[in-house]
Amino acid sequence: MLKMDSVRSQLDSKFKQASSDFQTSAKNMNGMSMGDWLTFHQHMKQYSSATWAANQEVTLNHNLARSIINDGR
Numbered sequence: 001m002l003k004m005d006s007v008r009s010q011l012d013s014k015f016k017q018a019s020s021d022f023q024t025s026a027k028n029m030n031g032m033s034m035g036d037w038l039t040f041h042q043h044m045k046q047y048s049s050a051t052w053a054a055n056q057e058v059t060l061n062h063n064l065a066r067s068i069i070n071d072g073r
Contacts, residue, residue: 004061011054018043018050
């Protein structure tokens with residue numbers, strides 16, 4: 001069974017890498033070459049996926065905490 005700390009660590013690592021790759025590809029675009037655009041687009045999709053996954057983890061933690069609080073009432 002996966003532990004939440006392990007999942008969070010992996011999500012953080014993937015998010016940082018995707019963010020770094022996205023920013024680097026944006027800075028390194030030299031004109032309008034197709035290769036630059038394809039690289040930028042791929043990194044943008046990876047960054048978007050990493051952001052979505054991080055948001056889902058936050059939502060999960062919020063809903064879990066809310067359920068625990070509501071059950072305690």
